[in-house]
Amino acid sequence: MIPFADDAITRDEKALILAYDHGLEHGPVDFEDVPASADPETVFDVATHDAVTAFAVGKGLAEAYYPSYEDDVSLLAKLNGTSNMWMGEPDSAVNWSVENAADLGAEAIGFTLYGGSNNEVEMAEEFRDAQEAARDHDMGVVMWSYPRGQGLKNDTSGSTIAYASRLGLELGADITKIKYPGSADAMQWACDVAGDTKIVMSGGSKTSDREFLETVETAMNAGASGLAVGRNVFQRENPTELLDALEQVIFEEKTTDEALSA
Ligand code: FBP
Known part of the structure; x- marks a missing residue:
């Protein structure tokens, strides 16, 4: 049913997406704790870890740095994004075309949808255009499905996150990235309603280390196919250590205790 079936951004049907669009979405404040993380080369280096199945960045970083890493990193082109200075109803500017991302060598596209926003209709139409163009280029489609906006009081309740998960299936994503809904049961329901779409947990x-790995382990046991993570990796002094542990929990089905004692 899903045309995207290769292993360009997955390993054993699972995914560990390293996200690094924070300079746009949140601003340099996310780099303050580990100032080296402001340097894209530092984080591109981290993305060469075997556990990382795709690296999600925007157009500017891809143009400037990806050519030096194309043999070691699978590029996930994050097509839309908006700065934290935007104070309007949740929305995300489309900053990058699928054609340009394909020319640069991207294996997949990433696209944020704020279901429930007053801008949902326009965002869904933009997603349609990107999804169809991605299919034309045999690229995978990853939806950042983040319900938020005036009408939503709690954007991480179980029912809202299950709806977010289902939107990915309904609109044609291969992988849908959702926030953790707070319990194993709610995560399982969110995975159950996603059909063949893979669900990855947002970091x-x-x-x-322990709290994060335990949440990832719970999500995996509930049916998730992996993780899309940014700050929990690049805000660590030694991101490789955590990626080693995540590799065991996600791909080798180890427990948090086993991963931490390895
Ligand atoms: P994190 O693991 O750091 O949360 O990154 C995942 C991500 O989706 C990023 O791609 C994005 O920049 C950020 O979260 C957006 O988070 P939010 O919209 O919740 O501020």
Whole structure:
């Protein structure tokens, strides 16, 4: 049913997407704790870790840095994004065309949809155009499905996150990235309603190694296919150590205790 079936951005049907669009979405504040993380080369280097199946960046970083990493990194072109200075109803500017991303060598596109925003209709139409162009180029499609906006009081409730997950299937994503809905049961329901679409958990703000790995382990046991993570990796002094542990939990089905004691 899903045309995207190769392993360009997955490994054993699972995904560990390293996201690094934070300079646009949040601003340099996300790099303050580990100033080296402001240098894209530092994080491109991290993305060469075996556990990372795709590296999600915007057009500017891809143009400037990806050519030096094309043999070691699978590029996921994050097509839309908006700065944190935008104060309107949630929306995301389309900054990059599929054609240009394909020319640069991207294996897949990433696209944010703010379901529930007053801008949902326009964003869904933009997603349609990108999704169809991605199909023409045999690129995978990853939806950042983040319900938010005036009408949504709690954008991480179980029912809202399950709806986010289902939107990915309904609109034609191969992989849908959702926030953790707070419990194993809610995560399982979100995965159950996603059909053949793979669900990956969004990393969120930085937590301890143990807390983060345990949440990832719970999500995997609930049916998730992996993780899309930014701050919990690049805000660490030693991101490789955490990626080693994530590799065990996601791809080798190890427990958090096993991964931490390896
Ligand atoms: P994190 O793991 O750091 O949360 O990154 C995932 C991500 O989706 C990024 O791609 C994006 O920049 C950020 O979260 C957006 O987070 P939010 O919209 O919740 O501020």
